[in-house]
Amino acid sequence: MEFEPKIVAFLCNWCSYTGADLAGTSRMKYSPSLRIIRVMCSGRICPTFIFKAFQEGADGVLVCGCHPGDCHYNEGNYKCLRRFKLIEKYIRQMGIEPDRIRLAWISASEGKLFAELANEMTQTIKNLGPSTIKAQLEQMV
Amino acid sequence: MISRVDPEFKQELHKYGLREWNECFHCGNCTAICPLTKDDNLFPRRGIRLAQMGLKKQLVSSVDPWLCYYCGECTETCPRNANPGELMMVLRRYLTSCYDWTGISRLFYTRKIWELAAIILIALGVIISFLVFLPPSPDLFSKPQAFINEQGGVMINSLANGISASRFVQLIEYGDLLMAILVAGFLISNIFHMFYRVILSDRNLKFPFYSYFTEFWSLIYNFVTQARFSKCDNRTYWIGHLLVMTGYTIMFTLIVAFLKEFQIEEIKPWYHWQRLLGYYSTFGILFFLIYTFIGRIRKTDLKMQFSHPSDWMFIVLLFFTAVTGILIHIFRVSGLPAATYFTYLIHLAFLVPMIVIEVPFSKWSHLAYRPFAVYFDRLRRAGQNRQSIVELTPAI
């Protein structure tokens, strides 16, 4: 059986989650790899969530927020972007492929884009192969 | 030279009977329902569009209106009551006048009084010439039995004063020939004009020369069978049309080419070929006339809802020609020489204008244009350049 990645996706309630809903109502088919977790704003997304997802075995982590300038809370998405850049750097230092995390802007109207993003990210992760982070962490000594 | 749209063209078409021209918003239902249109030649829609835009050049070079036999299904289907079938009819009238280089056709179509005047004039001319060259024998009333042959019928060729039977037929034949030459001259030149507009003037059109010959059979075939017409859903009309066409043609041929054999003194038994053909023609023409009269008056059939004066003119003339023809036959068989003579005179007074006016300049000419349109269409098809039509498809 082909490797089916598990990607934990954090979606802001207003744009991205609604965009994902739109992909649903529009019956757009995409890879079943995503496990969506709703937060009110991408500004709520804390590095801990991303690290935790990897610890629990996620093959990738997707973070989605409103497009720059369109944040429901004015600029939570910028705060997310700033953190994300730092997290990217940290992840790289920790020997994790930076392609395993991705930040994308999805508006409420971009159902199609969301479906495409899901497929694209899934393909990226498939190319990287399954994450060994969980196994490595469980291996003490 | 790029064509310009012409907003005034619609006024011109109005004269040819155009009623509705702008209701169409090009849904394409008409073309979809039409049993005759083909994938790469989409009528009636394209014709409607060209008419709406006033693209005369494209219209005149298109044979589409002739390919339509007006079954009326498009009109019935049209969601906007744009009456595409009738528009095709109007375009046929328009094209007829375009093909006619003399301008007479245009005059007749657009100004009814001229047509009427021409008919009356020709009728008078016929009556006068007949009375001058073939005056009635004074014995017609005093000694009617002198004109009766052994079968008891009127000797039709002996009714003129002092003119032998053979001379009578010959004079009539001269008249026939004169008429035939005149009519054929106009008609053939018009067809050539049509050929020029449809085929020759299209510089981009290229097809192998042999196509002229290989496609020629279609002209004959369509002329004889009206096969395309049979594809329309209402078969009765096709049969009626086929009857009148064959009847008319037979009669025409008999009169023009075989007058000597046809118009003889002797009355043949009813089963004689000559009489049978006559009966067939009469039946065909009458069937069509009755069908058409009823249709045009009751307006139940879509295609007969709107009658242009030229439509009436044709069937009225045909009607009187037919009725007088029948009367001649009855009077002859009944042995009434005077009635025969004068009915014959009236018959000619209807027949001649009908042929002279209708054949090259008006409604009748479709008998020639239609098969030629099919022929030209096949020639165009034989060419590769179908660009403008292919490009039309995305909009549908």
Added chain:
Amino acid sequence: MEEIRIGVYICWCGTNIAKNVDVERVAAEAGKLQGVVVARDYKYMCSDPGQDLMVKDIQEMNLNRIVVAACSPRIHEITFRKALEKAGLNPYLFQMANIREQVSWVHDDREKATQKAIDLVTGAVKRVRWQEALNKRSVKVNPATLVIGGGIAGLTAAREIARTGRIVFLVEKEKSLGGMMKKINRTFPNLDEASKYLNPIIEEVSSHPHIQVYLNSQLVKLSGYVGNFIGTVNHKETQSELEFGNIIVATGLKPFKPTPLSNYAYKRLPNIITSVEFEEMLSKGYIRLDSRQEPKHVAIIHCVGSRNPDFLPYCSRTCCQTALKFANQIKDLLPKAHVYQIYADMRSMSKGCEEMYSKTAKRGVMFLMYDQKGKLPYIREAGKNEKTRLVIEMKELLSGEQVEVTADLVILMVGMEAQETSKQLSQVLGISRCSNNFYIEKHPKLDPVATTTDGVFIVGSCQAPKEISDSASQAKAAAARVLAMINKDWVEVEVITSSVREEICCGCQICVHVCPYGAIEFLKEKKVSCVNEVICKGCGTCASACPTGAIGSRHFTEKQILAQIEGVMLQLLEV
């Protein structure tokens, strides 16, 4: 601590979910999870019997946490929360797993979809354990209303509200009231004079004792929350501070400037004008060329800027009807003139407009369709000996012919775009904009005048281009919403807010600037930060920015989210 007793309900949504997800298996798997007392599947959980089933279970089995796996929480979260309340349980002890929009509708592989549904349910079950009861809070509603924009939508809303005796502040950025409608000569489809409708409303609003009109003014700052807003309005050099309970945004739109579309030669060749300029001309009662002659050929080009991916990708919605109206007006004033409608798609919607289209066609107007995806019509100067001065070259799509259209006057039906100030105002108000810069409604179908910010309503063309009647309907709808809230006198405010644990807060003050609403204040005496929970909108950014963990984001706590992550990752797919 009380024992956690979780009830899990898997909805079939008829066949919507059940078709692609083995709901029975999901329920069975959920039943095995820690703390789950009951796990059921049911045909329609949102139906009354579905809710009753849940209510009964809560009461009979002493459930204290509920998970429903069904559609998007954006659709039915409130429904189920109400059911929990009915059963006497705090509505926030509830979590939804979205197995329709995120699973059954987007995945075909039933096995994988079921697996994913199980994961999402597991996530929700793990999360709900940590969820806490939150208490609803309500605040008094200030009965005054702020209306932004003095066009037909704003005027109508202001008038509706003021007529009930409530105070309205009407802020208009221009020097007079009337907005776009004031520029319109006659309305479609009946060609009535727009001023006949508009002037009495302006009159009433201007003189109404309960309406304070601020011309040349703009809202520059807003604080507070639904029911209790405080806004700063700039007018010329002075500033006013206003207090109000609700806001109706009616800022409208502006016409697109066709200069970038060089093929239309706007401002380059004479007698090429926009639809707005033509309205002005009509208002003066004549149709004239620069030379003061009357045009014999008038071409109306549609979709100028609209439905053009490079400019306004959307349909501006009113131009087709306006163009048809123009054709009729031209025919009325100049019966002999030839009118050409050069359109891309005829979209004459709305009551009476299809009839107007038919009528216009009957009046001899020529309709020519151009190819919006290909080369757009191109306007050039005609040769010297031509009858007209302009020639439009175009490919006519319905005939497939390349044609030329002669014209003396060309009217460009310019698209309508969002106001330039829409971004600035959206930030002041805290509402979102769509990709075309128009404001986004709370729900496109079911809540079209509200926004996601409570107490802020959008009406008229600031939401998308609209005709007058639609703007008026929306204005009245929003007025009804506002009046209902004023009459109720109080309003429930967001309970999902942040809060500071003072015993942890170290007073570093990182959070103060992080808050987009200024809801966090540093208390100098206590040396801790404090969240004003009525201003807080619950984005949770501060909770993530707080380095000590003193700030918590209610209903989206770290524990809850981490538990959910753990849950969705609990069962690894077999490789």
Added chain:
Amino acid sequence: MANQDKPKLKMAIYWGAGCGGCCVSVLDVHEKLFDVVAVADLVFWPIALDIKYKDVEAMADGFIDLTLFNGAVRNSENEHMARLLRQKSKILVAYGSCAHLGGIPGLANLTNKNELFNRIYLETESTLNPDGIIPKTHFNVTEGELELPEFFNDVRALNQVVDVDYYLPGCPPRTERLIEVFMAIVNKAELPPNGSVVGAWEKTLCDECKRKKTDNKVIRKFYRPWEIHDDGETCFLEQGVICMGPATRGGCGYRCIEGNAPCQGCYGPPADAPDPGAKMMSAIGTIIDSNLEIEIEEIVDAIVDPVGTFYRFSLPKAILRKKMSVPKPVN
């Protein structure tokens, strides 16, 4: 001072993988050591007393009342002693950053045993090791087989090996805190629940920090401490220097700040932090003053070593507690 009749507290101090500073911090009680000795018997303290492991092994379980375990668990010896002392002690305290969070040795989790051995025994410029000898656990000499402790791949905090009763953070813990905790135990005060951090405040360092703080926490550029002219008064963060103070428990007496150095985080994160560095990383990321992706990247680039910055003392206790080795692609 202490009552001689009372049975004395039996106390042990052990030094795992660490620098020894913690043991020194115990000695830093100076003359108060006498008070300690008055109430406690030191039954095991390798740095000061010659008591062998086997003596400890011989003790009854729970014989030791209080063990201060400093240093991380780096090798099998550390692990053995951690388990042994856990068994023999009533109260086991993870003493100092290394035992608490892994400490500075924990940064070795950015590498692994092989890489370390290669570097230390083979690659360093000063190494002369022509035979390429690296440590082995078993080695035969003429006298018999020698056994050395096994060097582990990962560094672990004490509680990743055995259950820990209390944590006393710091690098090293502030001596005053030690005495407070010690006296509390001696006086049989009510002890906090097991697993608590003791000898440190609930609140983080900013609470006691004397530097001037405002809400002006926006960062355009990050500086290393030597890159700025510190006025000695303004909050380090407001000067663009990353100071772990907001995310580090107080109790240390802000010694670094007093020495004009930003906090490095040795006292560890406050309660409820699932990851010791993530909170600060999140806070620092949030206050970067730019909305442009490229600009943000530039600003972030100035943080040369995020792991060393945010997890200097706590990497083994991070969620991602070690550097991942990425398997080489098969092709």
